[in-house]
Amino acid sequence: MRLEGREWRVVVDEVRLGVERFRVVRAVRVGHLVLHEGRLGAQLSVDRQGTVDLAIAWWLASRSPRSLVYLPLRESAAECGAEYGGRKLDLVLLHHSLGFRPSQWKAVRGRLGAGRAQKVTAPAGALPEYEANVHQVRWRREFRDRLRWTIAADTLFLVGSRTAFELEGGQVRALAEDCPAHLAEQPGTHCCAEIEMGRRGAVDRRNPYAQLHVECCNRHW
Numbered sequence: 212m213r214l215e216g217r218e219w220r221v222v223v224d225e226v227r228l229g230v231e232r233f234r235v236v237r238a239v240r241v242g243h244l245v246l247h248e249g250r251l252g253a254q255l256s257v258d259r260q261g262t263v264d265l266a267i268a269w270w271l272a273s274r275s276p277r278s279l280v281y282l283p284l285r286e287s288a289a290e291c292g293a294e295y296g297g298r299k300l301d302l303v304l305l306h307h308s309l310g311f312r313p314s315q316w317k318a319v320r321g322r323l324g325a326g327r328a329q330k331v332t333a334p335a336g337a338l339p340e341y342e343a344n345v346h347q348v349r350w351r352r353e354f355r356d357r358l359r360w361t362i363a364a365d366t367l368f369l370v371g372s373r374t375a376f377e378l379e380g381g382q383v384r385a386l387a388e389d390c391p392a393h394l395a396e397q398p399g400t401h402c403c404a405e406i407e408m409g410r411r412g413a414v415d416r417r418n419p420y421a422q423l424h425v426e427c428c429n430r431h432w
Contacts, residue, residue: 218332219333222329228322233279236281237323241283243261243287244284247298249297254292254426256428262387265282269379269383270338272306272369273377273380276308279303283301300366304376307372313366316368367423386404386425398429404425406423
C-alpha cells in the first residue's frame with residue numbers, strides 16, 4: 212500500500228496568545244491511535260488507518276516549520292497498549308525553529324475553535340529512506356538533528372528539524388506501506404517502529420534518551 216495520494220482530514224486554527232500567533236493543525240478523527248506514557252518512553256498503538264494518519268502527520272510536521280501538528284489521542288476510545296502502564300497522552304509534532312514552549316500548550320489548546328476543515332494529501336517521496344551511512348553519522352556527539360521530547364499538559368511533544376523527523380520517518384512510512392502485507396501473511400507478526408528520542412548515551416536530565424514505540428495492533432488490524 213503506497214502512502215502517496217492518501218489523505219488525512221484536519222482542522223486548521225489560528226490561536227493568539229498575547230502578541231504571539233500559533234497555527235495549529237488538528238486531526239479531525241482519532242480512531243485507533245492511543246498513546247500511553249511508559250517507563251522507557253511512550254507506547255503508541257495504531258490500526259491500519261492509524262498508520263496512514265500518523266505518517267502524513269509526521270511528514271507534515273517535517274515540512275511545516277510554522278505549525279503545531281496536534282493529534283488529540285486522549286479522545287480515542289481504544290485501550291490497547293494500556294498493559295504497558297502509564298497515563299494516556301495527546302501528541303504534538305513541531306519543528307524546532309518555531310521556538311514553541313510546551314508550557315504554553317494548555318493555554319493554546321484551550322483557545323482552539325471550530326477552525327477550517329482541510330485535507331492533507333501525501334505526495335510522492337514523502338518520508339524518504341536515508342542511506343545507512345547517514346544513520347551511522349547521527350550517533351556522533353556533534354550531530355544535532357535529533358528529536359527532542361517533553362511531556363506537558365498530558366501531551367507528548369516531539370520537536371526537531373526536518374532532518375530529525377525524516378531520519379525516523381522512514382520507519383513511520385514503513386508501518387503504513389509494508390505492515391499491511393506482513394500482517395496479512397502472518398497475523399501474529401510484531402510490526403512496529405522504534406522512534407529514537409533524545410541522544411543515546413547522553414546524560415541530560417531535561418531530555419533523557421527514550422523511545423516512542425509505535426506498535427501495529429494485531430487485535431484491531
